[in-house]
Amino acid sequence: MLGLNFSFMMAETIGETGTTERKLESFRGKALEALSRIKGAMAEMPGLEFTRLPWQDITPVKEAARRLSGLENFLLLGIGGSALGPKCILEALSPLHNQRPDKRQRPKVFIYENADPCTLESILSSLDINKTGINVISKSGGTSETIAAFMVLYDLVEKSLGKEAAGRFILTTDPEKGDLRRLAAKGMASLSIPPGVGGRYSVLSAVGLLLAEVIGADTEGLLRGARDAHERCTREEFWENPAILAAVLIFIMQRDEGRKIDVLIPYSDRLKSFSEWYCQLWSESLGKQGRGLTPYPSVGTTDQHSQVQLWMEGPRDKVVIFIRVEDHGADFTIPDVFGGYESMSFLRGHGLSGLINAEEEATELALAKNQRPNMTITIPSLDAYHLGQLFYFFEIVTALTGFFLEINPFDQPSVEEGKRLTFGLMGKKGFEDKKKEVVEARDKKSCYKV
């Protein structure tokens, strides 16, 4: 089960920048109120529909996966919340999947999450597009990057396979609205994202689960982990609920100590994408009305050699959240080679997993000694069950933090203007004024360049 250790957030260990039991306790009422919104009030706030996903019926996902079985490759088109969740699942549960073909002949997996033509060219040179199942994911059904890639690829497949092309695509989108849904109604296979589940809360919907099924991950385990996390994270016992404690600590640190950057550093390469997923969840949910928290992606030990200097001695504006994996599921013992060199001899006989976990523990303490608050989430091992817990825990923490900040953690009002200006530049009808605006800005911009 996921654990949280927040000793290095407390004044008694890190000095006055830390907090106290009393201060935490003073949040009890506020926290329980926020919790009751999560537990009961989906009608009031449809964005909370993600809390129902752990109990969903996954039959449609399993059927969709079966449709693709036998194909050599699985190509996912999506961006933001429609790609990061699946990417996490792939990297955490089947790292280097494509380099190590499964004995049961699972398809290779490719994720195209940009409008970069070079990446698409590389992907197309790495697979036979005619032996590929393509999952197009867009909640709205109209995300330009995803739709553009879909159009390019549909055209390619259709040129080879004619009418059979449609059978190679699965559209994952809103159950009723949008152009992808309209296309599905004309006879393309589809999966639904429940209406109240926003892209960034969608990993445990068909968005992430189809890929999980395709790679042979333990999909039921993911959901069971999320259900168990739900049980723990909605407990009313203030001091026993890790989500409430984490959210309150993060909120206090930003409000009272100006610590507005929350670094997430899992000590496992397999959670590097998880760190990016968390950043998307956090940025879009909590950056609003001039308020908000900046999440920071990281991975240990690698980023000790990149960012620790800044965390230790730079501005006192960060909280560091460690993820520690007790059992990495693999190990290498450092052997007795090269004789008595100082930088080598003490390593002998230890495992690499001992080294990575020692560095994790040492970095926690080094930060604490320098009065830099940090807390640690522990999981016993990185399997589907615990990954499900991690996803769900962070989603609940995000929602709670949003409620404390008094913002709506389920909308993203400020991404629209960029879209409108892009529509203008691309010549979309009705956006002629936006095109004019960009062109005028170009003139202005001609002054200051070198």
Added chain:
Amino acid sequence: MLGLNFSFMMAETIGETGTTERKLESFRGKALEALSRIKGAMAEMPGLEFTRLPWQDITPVKEAARRLSGLENFLLLGIGGSALGPKCILEALSPLHNQRPDKRQRPKVFIYENADPCTLESILSSLDINKTGINVISKSGGTSETIAAFMVLYDLVEKSLGKEAAGRFILTTDPEKGDLRRLAAKGMASLSIPPGVGGRYSVLSAVGLLLAEVIGADTEGLLRGARDAHERCTREEFWENPAILAAVLIFIMQRDEGRKIDVLIPYSDRLKSFSEWYCQLWSESLGKQGRGLTPYPSVGTTDQHSQVQLWMEGPRDKVVIFIRVEDHGADFTIPDVFGGYESMSFLRGHGLSGLINAEEEATELALAKNQRPNMTITIPSLDAYHLGQLFYFFEIVTALTGFFLEINPFDQPSVEEGKRLTFGLMGKKGFEDKKKEVVEARDKKSCYKV
């Protein structure tokens, strides 16, 4: 040639949070003084030795690459500055290198930059270690993660190849000091990192160049790009020097506007690792004495669907630095499929490169309209020559910004304590007190967990 457009940093376009020509001009003296340190004063500050790298003799690197020719794989062991630079070169100049074997039979490339046993297991299951050249990179010659991996792999190779094992390794390290240099003296091939070149400024030394040679990149082009960037970035004409202007703008924004987070968002997947390289350079160089700037890694358009909400409407604590690639070197025209759906029809006939670049331009303007300062670095194409310019430009900007902040951009004093505590935990002689400290901290930490 690399260009800089900083119109959206100016008050006349983004309102009062922006700066003015007059304010910039007032920095002229300070800037030219900082520049004179870079141009002349290596004796005073050995860390500036990186400015000599563009003129180095690359014969030893070419010879080392030849020693490895004919092997199936190239495995690089390094962490932080010893891995990020090479990774940038690989991803920018030969993306998906391993999926698309070069016609001239270049080796597949693997980079192990952690102590994660799962990653090493995955790598070992993807290659034949007996047909692999291994480049061990550590400036100090004693980086625990790198040394541990080296010991594990040497043992493996020696078990198969016996005495021939040594011939498969190339050690890249300090020319005189450290355990890797001592091993090299006993007969292992080696390359040198000049003494004054810190890990994070080492990409254009043997650290990055051996990999560049191995993948068949244009190594001379990289250095030529750096030389041309040196010429531009050391010009005394204040208004014509992009490095001075960028550093002054960044410094003013943090000092006068509290904008202490500098996001780098290249609109190209091939520069995603560059964004991480920049973060390491920036974090270790500029996070000191309670001061400093937090660099933020990003990639467009992907992170528009992740972070733009936060940049647009969150705290006013960021400067966004775009990198725009004019010609992506590949393209796909969006075809005429699916009839008249609203989200599709306007895309037809455009290229994906048109879409990605339109989104870049639109996002600049959307931020500017919301009084969010941003500037844009442009390169005509992403080849070795322009990558060399990018590396060198950012190194000079970092050094200049460090001088403005009145800190030493070439040391990293605060990473030592974590190392000492790790040594304690791993049982290194002389660090027994550190072990005691960690164990005592464990007791303290037992109170606050759930």
